[in-house]
Amino acid sequence: METEEHLLSLKVMRLTRPTLASPFPVTCDSRDLPGNLLNNALQQDPTTVEGTETLCSGQFLLLPQTPVNIYLGETFSSYICVYTETSDVVSNVTVKVDLQTSSQRLPLSANPPTPQLLPDKTVDIVIHHEVKEIGTHILVCEVTYQTPNGAAMSFRKFFKIMVLKPLDVKTKFCNAENDDVYLEAQVQNITAGPICLEKVALDASHLFNVLPLNGMPDGDSVFGKTIILQPQAVCQFLYCLEPNEKLSSDLKLLSGATNIGKLDIVWRSNLGERGRLQTSQLQRMSPDYGDIRMTITELPNFVVLEDLFTFKCNLINNCERTVELMIYLENVEGIAWCDISGRKLEPLPPMTQKTLEFKCIPLIPGLRTISGVKLLDTFLKRTYTYDELGQIFVVLNDENCKSI
Amino acid sequence: MSRNDQPSLSQYFGSNENSEDRTDFSKEVTEATAEIINLKLADGKKIIAKNEPEVCRLFSEPTPQARDPTAAFFDLIGSNQNTGTNGIISDLGLPTNNEESYSSSRLAIGSEADRRRDAWISSEKTRQCLIAAATASPGTYFPNREMLTMPGVLLEEELGDAVGEAVSMCLGEAEAAQRRVLSASDVTQDERGLRELVQAGAYRAAINLTARLLTIYGQGIGRAGHPSKHSPHSLQLWFTRIALLVKTKAYGVASMEAEAFGHLDKPDLYYQFYPEMYGGRLGSIASFSFRLLLAELPMHCGKPKDSVTRLFNTLATVRQILTNLRKGLCEDGSPMELGESDRSDSLRLWIGREVRVMHSIINCALVLKDYELAMDLLGQLCERDGAPRHALLSALGRLHLQLGDVSGAEVCFNEAAEVKGATPGVRELVDRGLLCIAQSAFDEAYTYFQKASLLESSNVMILNNMGVCLLYGGHLKEAIQVLESAITSNPVHALHESLLLNLCTLYDMESSKGRLKKFALLRQISRYQADAPATILEKLYG
Numbered sequence: 001m002e003t004e005e006h007l008l009s010l011k012v013m014r015l016t017r018p019t020l021a022s023p024f025p026v027t028c029d030s031r032d033l034p035g036n037l038l039n040n041a042l043q044q045d046p047t048t049v050e051g052t053e054t055l056c057s058g059q060f061l062l063l064p065q066t067p068v069n070i071y072l073g074e075t076f077s078s079y080i081c082v083y084t085e086t087s088d089v090v091s092n093v094t095v096k097v098d099l100q101t102s103s104q105r106l107p108l109s110a111n112p113p114t115p116q117l118l119p120d121k122t123v124d125i126v127i128h129h130e131v132k133e134i135g136t137h138i139l140v141c142e143v144t145y146q147t148p149n150g151a152a153m154s155f156r157k158f159f160k161i162m163v164l165k166p167l168d169v170k171t172k173f174c175n176a177e178n179d180d181v182y183l184e185a186q187v188q189n190i191t192a193g194p195i196c197l198e199k200v201a202l203d204a205s206h207l208f209n210v211l212p213l214n215g216m217p218d219g220d221s222v223f224g225k226t227i228i229l230q231p232q233a234v235c236q237f238l239y240c241l242e243p244n245e246k247l248s249s250d251l252k253l254l255s256g257a258t259n260i261g262k263l264d265i266v267w268r269s270n271l272g273e274r275g276r277l278q279t280s281q282l283q284r285m286s287p288d289y290g291d292i293r294m295t296i297t298e299l300p301n302f303v304v305l306e307d308l309f310t311f312k313c314n315l316i317n318n319c320e321r322t323v324e325l326m327i328y329l330e331n332v333e334g335i336a337w338c339d340i341s342g343r344k345l346e347p348l349p350p351m352t353q354k355t356l357e358f359k360c361i362p363l364i365p366g367l368r369t370i371s372g373v374k375l376l377d378t379f380l381k382r383t384y385t386y387d388e389l390g391q392i393f394v395v396l397n398d399e400n401c402k403s404i
Numbered sequence: 405m406s407r408n409d410q411p412s413l414s415q416y417f418g419s420n421e422n423s424e425d426r427t428d429f430s431k432e433v434t435e436a437t438a439e440i441i442n443l444k445l446a447d448g449k450k451i452i453a454k455n456e457p458e459v460c461r462l463f464s465e466p467t468p469q470a471r472d473p474t475a476a477f478f479d480l481i482g483s484n485q486n487t488g489t490n491g492i493i494s495d496l497g498l499p500t501n502n503e504e505s506y507s508s509s510r511l512a513i514g515s516e517a518d519r520r521r522d523a524w525i526s527s528e529k530t531r532q533c534l535i536a537a538a539t540a541s542p543g544t545y546f547p548n549r550e551m552l553t554m555p556g557v558l559l560e561e562e563l564g565d566a567v568g569e570a571v572s573m574c575l576g577e578a579e580a581a582q583r584r585v586l587s588a589s590d591v592t593q594d595e596r597g598l599r600e601l602v603q604a605g606a607y608r609a610a611i612n613l614t615a616r617l618l619t620i621y622g623q624g625i626g627r628a629g630h631p632s633k634h635s636p637h638s639l640q641l642w643f644t645r646i647a648l649l650v651k652t653k654a655y656g657v658a659s660m661e662a663e664a665f666g667h668l669d670k671p672d673l674y675y676q677f678y679p680e681m682y683g684g685r686l687g688s689i690a691s692f693s694f695r696l697l698l699a700e701l702p703m704h705c706g707k708p709k710d711s712v713t714r715l716f717n718t719l720a721t722v723r724q725i726l727t728n729l730r731k732g733l734c735e736d737g738s739p740m741e742l743g744e745s746d747r748s749d750s751l752r753l754w755i756g757r758e759v760r761v762m763h764s765i766i767n768c769a770l771v772l773k774d775y776e777l778a779m780d781l782l783g784q785l786c787e788r789d790g791a792p793r794h795a796l797l798s799a800l801g802r803l804h805l806q807l808g809d810v811s812g813a814e815v816c817f818n819e820a821a822e823v824k825g826a827t828p829g830v831r832e833l834v835d836r837g838l839l840c841i842a843q844s845a846f847d848e849a850y851t852y853f854q855k856a857s858l859l860e861s862s863n864v865m866i867l868n869n870m871g872v873c874l875l876y877g878g879h880l881k882e883a884i885q886v887l888e889s890a891i892t893s894n895p896v897h898a899l900h901e902s903l904l905l906n907l908c909t910l911y912d913m914e915s916s917k918g919r920l921k922k923f924a925l926l927r928q929i930s931r932y933q934a935d936a937p938a939t940i941l942e943k944l945y946g
Contacts (some may be wrong), residue, residue: 006838009914013912018872019803020805027696031694033637033644034598037603038602038651045900046865046868047865047900049795049798049799054760054763057766057806059834059838060868065905081914085916120915122880124879124880126877194807196807196808198808227808239422268809269807270808271808272810272844275807349811376647
């Protein structure tokens with residue numbers, strides 16, 4: 001509290017959005033006891049909208065009556081008014097407005113001094129500031145002026161503001177076999193009221209091409225025209241990130257590319273109050289490709305019972321030395337290998353790849369899993385086992401195969 | 405609004421009501437009150453009718469119309485389109501001079517209108533009870549206590565003149581003595597006096613009068629939980645009382661007093677329950693407005709979800725009635741031949757009610773901030789044949805704005821403008837202004853409001869919105885001037901709760917003289933208003 005008597009006073013009002021007021025409609029039939037009186041009263045109410053009297057969707061702006069939370073990413077706006085308490089003329093009035101956060105002090109306004117403030121006049125300042133930190137902020141208003149007898153005076157006022165977290169963003173990555181990365185982003189509204197998500201976009205790192213998977217074939221959003229999030233509600237977005245060519249050709253680089261990008265979120269609440277947040281750089285777990293990597297490149301979906309089929313795999317040597325490998329094909333229920341097990345493959349130079357072709361005959365109809373491929377690194381005596389490489393559906397005859 | 409076959413957005417504001425719909429309320433009330441006085445209750449107690457003569461006098465001695473102080477007002481509202489003065493007056497239950505002239509044909513039409521209006525489908529339990537009542541030999545049927553509606557006035561004391569009290573506290577007794585306001589004792593102690601108070605806006609006084617009048621029915625102070633008989637008139641008094649309690653925001657009292665009525669589905673609230681009194685008349689004694697009001701009540705008391713449930717139940721019954729009518733049945737589903745015009749009138753009435761219930765659900769959804777539900781229903785209303793699409797789309801646009809969907813709002817406003825076609829009117833300009841506010845363009849918004857103000861210079865809402873824009877633009881003094889000018893030019897309408905809240909907020913900002921300026925407002929309210937919400941009064945002297 002100020003102990004000194006000052007000639008000037010200062011007031012601050014936070015300018016959150018106004019609301020739209022409307023009366024609560026109480027109506028009756030003309031046959032009811034009050035006749036048309038209640039309806040007339042409603043019609044004459046200035047907050048009623050003509051033509052939609054019984055709907056609470058008004059046009060009458062009501063200034064904020066209760067304190068509203070402020071959230072990270074929103075714009076903090078305030079009206080600062082300095083008025084005189086004296087009938088004398090006060091001169092050289094300056095008002096300096098700063099915002100003190102936990103880490104820094106931001107100047108919000110430094111108006112040129114008002115040479116003379118007449119009685120009944122005010123100094124009016126409107127400040128806007130996009131809040132970028134969570135936690136306690138202090139609005140510091142400092143007023144300096146000269147009294148009529150020339151004495152320089154000053155006083156300060158402090159206003160505390162708590163900045164809250166508006167959204168909770170949870171992400172989950174999935175590294176697909178074909179090197180695409182899938183990102184699931186769950187955006188939860190942790191504000192006190194419903195919000196409308198205006199924009200959610202993945203601002204991807206230049207190493208990836210983004211394909212948002214949140215639309216329907218006709219281009220509409222799966223969420224409908226508007227994404228309304230009630231308090232605590234969660235909305236999930238899915239993105240597919242394709243590594244660009246340079247990246248996919250270099251496994252080291254690919255495995256090192258853990259920065260995926262940032263999520264850019266814009267939301268609005270009451271009467272268009274806007275907030276914007278960008279997540280920090282999203283990191284995926286770097287995929288561990290090991291020294292040797294084998295992935296399927298070609299595999300039929302349907303095969304005919306007891307008919308030979310082939311599938312192809314890509315074998316990559318991911319280490320700095322030439323590897324020599326033995327291939328073993330183990331027995332799998334329902335599939336017979338049509339190949340030699342325990343044979344030696346040609347030496348694979350460092351950072352190269354080759355295609356392997358396998359031949360099999362399906363023995364049991366139905367859904368079968370291809371497993372049982374083993375590679376033995378003869379130098380390190382290390383065995384790599386590839387189970388569940390892929391799945392095929394075995395049908396009884398060709399006709400079925402075609403009809404499917 | 406022109407009269408057409410489609411229901412207007414709200415039948416309450418259109419003039420498309422069939423004059424046949426309005427029958428002599430006064431007559432049935434007379435009958436009802438006459439019988440009530442001679443009535444014996446199940447528990448054998450006689451109703452103590454203290455003020456009996458007053459009520460009876462109203463109905464026995466027709467007052468000449470010219471002496472009715474409110475006649476001018478009724479003439480005024482009756483002047484729109486095809487509603488004749490005479491029709492309005494008799495609607496309101498005031499006795500007319502031509503009581504003798506009610507011919508039998510008039511009565512037949514009247515009973516059709518009664519059937520349409522009062523129709524309701526009771527719950528199965530109530531239906532069984534009503535059948536028992538109708539089939540029992542007269543005077544032998546006594547239902548369980550829990551099947552009875554036993555209301556009573558709970559408000560122990562009469563409500564005082566809140567404005568007057570505030571004035572004497574802040575401005576002194578001398579100032580308070582100058583206040584001229586109607587109290588319950590200044591009017592005739594009957595329905596007409598009640599209307600006089602309501603018309604003057606003296607809602608608290610009117611509430612006091614309803615308590616006095618309900619005493620005649622054995623439903624006054626302390627009578628809750630005691631059996632009493634119901635009539636159209638007693639239920640209309642209750643409807644008026646609770647409606648006014650809601651209007652004065654005395655939600656707690658409203659809700660407690662309304663509790664006795666439950667869902668207005670107890671058997672004693674149906675005409676069938678009193679065969680000896682109403683003959684073969686069927687349907688609900690409580691009016692549809694009362695039903696709607698009670699369904700909405702929980703939302704004012706912090707239980708909006710209860711209201712949603714009750715309103716959807718009401719909507720389901722209304723739709724069942726419409727289905728019955730379309731199937732060629734009577735409203736309640738009984739196989740009765742209805743004439744073609746009778747049926748179409750009934751369909752129009754019930755479609756209007758369906759729309760009104762949907763509006764209430766939308767309002768309730770807004771209290772819940774369930775914008776999806778509100779938008780869904782409003783969208784459905786827009787699609788209906790004959791709907792006033794431009795007004796509804798404009799409302800839908802504002803719903804989008806409230807939620808924060810700015811682009812969605814713009815789409816609605818554009819569509820509304822397209823439907824309307826002609827040059828933008830006040831509504832369109834104001835909507836555009838609101839859209840600007842959503843985009844933080846307060847100066848631009850001001851320009852739109854200013855344009856609207858050129859069309860309707862005395863429109864309080866527009867002036868208010870201009871004032872709000874001025875504040876956001878950093879012009880506090882100008883904002884105050886605009887709001888003050890609105891009050892000066894149109895004190896009766898501008899001394900409105902929301903505008904006063906805005907102005908008080910500005911006064912608080914402007915100087916340390918806010919208190920004096922608020923007292924000046926209080927003086928204005930004292931001069932022009934019979935009543936004011938407690939929140940405002942507290943703001944003025946707090």
